[in-house]
Amino acid sequence: MLDKAVFKSSGKSPLKRVRRWLLSLMLVLLMGIGALVFYILSLQLLWPLSFWEPRSWLDPPLYNLSASDKSFFVEYPQPYHFILDEPNRCLHQSPFLVLMIPVEPHNREARDIIRNTWGKETTVLDQVVARYFLLGLSAGRNGSEPIEEGVLEESQKHHDILQSDFLDSYNNLTIKTMVMFEWLSTHCPNTSYAMKVDSDIFLHVHNLVDMLLKAPRQLYMTGYVARGATVLRDPTSKWFVxxxxxxxxxxxxxxxxLGYIFSLDLTWKxxxxxxxxxxxxxEDVYVGLCMRHIGIKVTDPPxxxxxxxxxxSFTGSCQRTSVIAAxxxxxxxxxDLWRTFESRPQSGC
Structure with missing residues (x-):
C-alpha cells in the first residue's frame, strides 16, 4: 500500500507523459500553421490575387526599373478628375448600351462626323443607346488654365463630352481607358454593356445591339480578339516593348x-x-493583362x-449585314462610307 502511494505521488506514468508531450507538439504545430495562414492572408491584403502572378507585374510598379524602362508605363492609378462631366445623364437614361469614344480635344470634326453618322443612333431594336466622347487635356495645359471655350460650348450644346485632367496623348491612352472604366463603374448602374470604340471606326450599331441581345450579361468582353500576339522587339516599331x-x-x-465590348460588371473588376x-x-494589351489578373477570358465574337x-466596301448588301466594326x-x-452604307439595300442575304 505504501509503495503504490509513493508512486502515485512521485509522478505520472510513462504513458501519460507521452500523451502530454504529443499534445504539446500538436499545439506547437497548430500555432505554426496559424502563423503561416496569417502571413499568407497578410500578403493577400497587400497584393490580392496577384500574389500568384509573375513578380515583374506586382506592386510597387516602377521603383526597380531603369529610367528608359519607365517610359513604357503611365501614371496610373492616380486620382484623376473630370473637368467636364455628365454626372446624371447615364443614370437617368439607363441605356442598354453606352458607346465611349476616345478622341483628342482639338478634333471637333471627328466628333461632329460621328454625331451625324453611327453616333446619331439613340434607340436600336427598342434598346436605348448612349454616346460619350472622352477627352484629356490639350498639350501644354497643366489643368490650371480654363477649359477651351470651343470644347465648353460643345459640351453645353450636345451633353456628350467627358474631359479629365490628364494630358491627352497617344502614350496616355491607357490612362484614358482606365478613366473610362472608372466613370462607367460609378455613373451607369443600370447599363448592361459598353463599348470602347475609336473615332476612326465604322460602327454598325444595329448589328452590335442585335449581337448583345443574345450575349452573356456578366463577365463578358469581346471584339477583334488577339491570341498569342508577339511582343515587338524592334526599337523602330510604334509598339516596341x-x-x-x-x-x-x-x-x-x-x-x-479599335473597338471592344464589355458587360458593365467588368468595369470595377x-x-x-x-x-x-x-x-x-x-492600352488594349494592358486591359488584357488586367483581365488575366482577374482570371476572366475574352470571348470570341459569334x-x-x-x-x-x-x-x-459595301459593294453588296451582304456585307452590310455582317460587319459590326471596321x-x-x-x-x-x-x-463618305456612311453615305454609301445608307444608300445600299438591307435585304438580300
Missing amino acids: PASVFPDPTYPTYALG IVEASPHVKALHI RGDLFQISAP VLKDSKQLL
Whole structure:
C-alpha cells in the first residue's frame, strides 16, 4: 500500500507523459500553421490575387526599373478628375448600351462626323443607346488654365463630352481607358454593356445591339480578339516593348483597341485589378493583362467577320449585314462610307 502511494505521488506514468508531450507538439504545430495562414492572408491584403502572378507585374510598379524602362508605363492609378462631366445623364437614361469614344480635344470634326453618322443612333431594336466622347487635356495645359471655350460650348450644346485632367496623348491612352472604366463603374448602374470604340471606326450599331441581345450579361468582353500576339522587339516599331519591361515573348489574349465590348460588371473588376498590374502604355494589351489578373477570358465574337481591320466596301448588301466594326483611314472616310452604307439595300442575304 505504501509503495503504490509513493508512486502515485512521485509522478505520472510513462504513458501519460507521452500523451502530454504529443499534445504539446500538436499545439506547437497548430500555432505554426496559424502563423503561416496569417502571413499568407497578410500578403493577400497587400497584393490580392496577384500574389500568384509573375513578380515583374506586382506592386510597387516602377521603383526597380531603369529610367528608359519607365517610359513604357503611365501614371496610373492616380486620382484623376473630370473637368467636364455628365454626372446624371447615364443614370437617368439607363441605356442598354453606352458607346465611349476616345478622341483628342482639338478634333471637333471627328466628333461632329460621328454625331451625324453611327453616333446619331439613340434607340436600336427598342434598346436605348448612349454616346460619350472622352477627352484629356490639350498639350501644354497643366489643368490650371480654363477649359477651351470651343470644347465648353460643345459640351453645353450636345451633353456628350467627358474631359479629365490628364494630358491627352497617344502614350496616355491607357490612362484614358482606365478613366473610362472608372466613370462607367460609378455613373451607369443600370447599363448592361459598353463599348470602347475609336473615332476612326465604322460602327454598325444595329448589328452590335442585335449581337448583345443574345450575349452573356456578366463577365463578358469581346471584339477583334488577339491570341498569342508577339511582343515587338524592334526599337523602330510604334509598339516596341523591350524584354526588360515585358519578358514574355507573347502577350496574353486581349481584344484589339479599335473597338471592344464589355458587360458593365467588368468595369470595377478591371479598376480593382489595376493597382496590381503595371500600367503598360499599350492600352488594349494592358486591359488584357488586367483581365488575366482577374482570371476572366475574352470571348470570341459569334462570327469572325463581325470585326474587321480594313474598311468595308459595301459593294453588296451582304456585307452590310455582317460587319459590326471596321477600321478606316480616318474619320473623314467615315462620312463618305456612311453615305454609301445608307444608300445600299438591307435585304438580300
